[in-house]
Amino acid sequence: MLRRGRRPGSALLAGLAGLVAAALVLAGCSGYEVLEPDPGTSPEPGATVVEGVADGEIGGTDAASRAIAASRTFFSSAALVVLTADTDDDLLRAGSLAVTLGVPALVVQEGSLAARDALVAELERLEARTVLVVGDVEVPDVSEHRPMLRVVPAPVDVVALQVVIGHDLDGEIPVPADGAIQALADATSPFHWLLTLEREPDAAAEPTPDPGDLATLPGLPSYVATVRGTGAVVVTQESVDLAPAVGTARAAGADVVVLGPSGPPTMAQAGGVGTDAVLTLGEQAASLGSPAEVAYLTRVAAARVELPGGGLTLLPGKEYVALRGLPGEPDLGPVGDGVGPAVDRLVRETGALDHAVPTLELATTVAIADPGPTGSYSAYQPLETLRSAVAEAREAGAMVLLSFQPGRETFIEQLEAYAELLAEPNVGILLEPQWRLGPEETPEEHSGAVGDDEVVAAATWLADFTLARSLPPKLVAVRSPLGPSAMTLDRVEVALVVVVSGTAVAPEVPTPEGADPAVTPPVPAVTAAQVWSGAVVDGPAWWGWDQGENAVPLAELLALDPEPVLITLR
Incomplete structure (x- = not known):
């Protein structure tokens, strides 16, 4: 279900049904690909990544603030943004869609005026024109001098979803909550799968809403695919609330290292990742030391050069x-x-x-x-x-x-x-x-x-x-x-x-x-x-x-x- 703020949203969906067949497939690859646009329209960049990301920390204390921090770190603009409700299922779906589309994912944290203002400020900084909405959220109003946001709901049904986003999906991959971030980290181009949370064994499956006539579904406008590849890596932990921030990093082309229960990144975790910039996300990464220390430890692990006696630790244990x-x-x-x-x-x-x-x-x-x-x-x-x-x-x-x-x-x-x-x-x-x-x-x-x-x-x-x-x-x-x-x-x-x-x-x-x-x-x-x-x-x-x-x-x-x-x- 989609809810709108003070302005009616139904008018924003008018005329979008005809866009489905000609929607641009946003591919997850180097360079970009322009597919045939809608008649009378010209494709525009879906999102532009920040060049020269530096070592540091992706701040924030909750899903919403960390998603904004990741967006500011990796994207200078994004005409299209994934907007999600703050529930575990929606957070993972939104993170997965961000990776598929190559755009940021942001979180609506209802009940907080400060969080709403921060979200609006980020949407305006990105110059967002369209939001793909996951879950039951109230889309905030942007400032009066800004054009109204075009709102497109993301269907739960995968067949309907791929029609709306203009991207072929091979289906869903259910993952456990304690493996969701690793699944986002492991996702590979061309990102044909939608990650969803596994249900508890005794939980009854919720019926998937009937998408109705697929030909009448609203679709996303045509965009030029995001040019990915920042050479950066995010060091983080398993926690579903980080899915939008991690999805945003992957959408920009960053690698992700998910820490184990204890200790710095290992060669198995970090071997081969890009380390032009190393960024920390979450409490566990911060507990390893300053961002500079974590960056050093990650680069050492990525280099895969062992110490005498094995591993990357001098002491204790030897x-x-x-x-x-x-x-x-x-x-x-x-x-x-x-x-x-x-x-x-x-x-x-x-x-x-x-x-x-x-x-x-x-x-x-x-x-x-x-x-x-x-x-x-x-x-x-x-x-x-x-x-x-x-x-x-x-x-x-x-x-x-x-x-x-x-x-x-x-x-x-x-x-x-x-x-x-x-x-x-x-x-x-x-x-x-x-x-x-x-x-x-x-x-x-x-x-x-x-x-x-x-x-x-x-x-x-x-x-x-x-x-x-x-x-x-x-x-x-x-x-x-x-x-x-x-x-x-x-x-x-x-x-x-x-x-x-x-x-x-x-x-x-x-x-x-x-x-x-x-x-x-x-x-x-x-x-x-x-x-x-x-x-x-x-x-x-x-x-x-x-x-x-x-x-x-x-x-x-x-x-x-x-x-x-x-x-x-x-």
């Missing part, structure tokens, strides 16, 4: 067990033999762990006794040597941490020199702040250390680098801070791990035989738990452990609270 050294040293195997021996050892030693990731800490810049060519007292490893090791590690499924001893340089200066390697998805960094040298210091005699602020600045530089290239998140380890460190960095592009030194761990030294215990008491053992509790403070999200000469069994380390996520072996 333990990184590492060996450190230079390529060519015994622990990491001769360069000619590759890094395979080190990875093999790590696999052997971590076989009992469920989610262990073999990790190689490669000395990248090393503090040295002479100033070197740059006067930094820090020697740079050749790119080619590290490049080969990184490639072999990636082939073996291993993580690589490039370690940096800055000397008289800043960490950022040194990171920039290895940007090529940092662009690899299996490469993170290990910063060693205790190797900061003052202007007059050398590695043999120094007391300097990089402060937390500079460490966080270096990690932020890497986060920006990762974001700009849509790389998977990076592991940033910081070794042996001088005293407790409460550094933090709230960036989804990096996981910050502060590494505690295990050099203080020592076994108990008994009193020598024959000595007086009162004079020479035994030296008590220093346990990993004691070292751990003395170093770990609130602040960093993650902590690691660097084995000293008195190595602690993995099982004992993993029993610490919080559990270390990076363990460097000797």
Whole structure:
């Protein structure tokens, strides 16, 4: 049933019956197609999409306001608009029709003057001339200076509906309410099906109204098909009230990623979608972070590049067990033999762990006794040597941490020199702040250390680098801070791990035989738990452990609270 506001609507339908046979089929394809217009009329654009959509959020708090926000995001004009009642069945039908016709879908929220005014303002912004009405709604009046809207009701009967819209439909596809948005996301050109909600198993089927004589049905005017293809993607959730907004996005050519019960977009959900612009819609997407963070996570998932250990998440859920050294040293195997021996050892030693990731800490810049060519007292490893090791590690499924001893340089200066390697998805960094040298210091005699602020600045530089290239998140380890460190960095592009030194761990030294215990008491053992509790403070999200000469069994380390996520072996 169709209801009209203060102006009578019956006159608006007069003369439309003859338009049915010559109505333009609005195809869902690139470019446009002009079919034969009605005699004496010229086709006009049905809708024009916005060019250059940017990352952001499709706002709103209900079906009506979100539909308007989607329309404003994706369409600059629309002579034809789908207008729907605010019921689940109608919302999905309207979203489906919007996709079929390539036009926006808007929602009539009755009982709210503010919602009515917002709807009228959007219809006027779009310069709408015709509304295809789904369900029982009161079509609002537009401003006096605007032409009256042409109102065309959308029949429930599919045969009658295709006559009215001038678009062949192969029938209905009933979908469950908790799969409606995914069905809209999966719809493919040429959009020959009408999506409707499944009925409850015990619900009696409502009789379909008799459409009457099909030849007398009013039809839509002739329009040029919408040119779709924004290169954008909308990240959203399952909720039928989002159907008009999602249908509007699909009508403009945007892809849609429907989130699962938890977590950011996965490669299965986002693989292959367009990511020129990423927009969030709904509470679940907003809970993942800011629109910029969600855009980053979506682009990473769309790129389908996994991290060592699988997936796109660094932490939690994985333990990184590492060996450190230079390529060519015994622990990491001769360069000619590759890094395979080190990875093999790590696999052997971590076989009992469920989610262990073999990790190689490669000395990248090393503090040295002479100033070197740059006067930094820090020697740079050749790119080619590290490049080969990184490639072999990636082939073996291993993580690589490039370690940096800055000397008289800043960490950022040194990171920039290895940007090529940092662009690899299996490469993170290990910063060693205790190797900061003052202007007059050398590695043999120094007391300097990089402060937390500079460490966080270096990690932020890497986060920006990762974001700009849509790389998977990076592991940033910081070794042996001088005293407790409460550094933090709230960036989804990096996981910050502060590494505690295990050099203080020592076994108990008994009193020598024959000595007086009162004079020479035994030296008590220093346990990993004691070292751990003395170093770990609130602040960093993650902590690691660097084995000293008195190595602690993995099982004992993993029993610490919080559990270390990076363990460097000797």
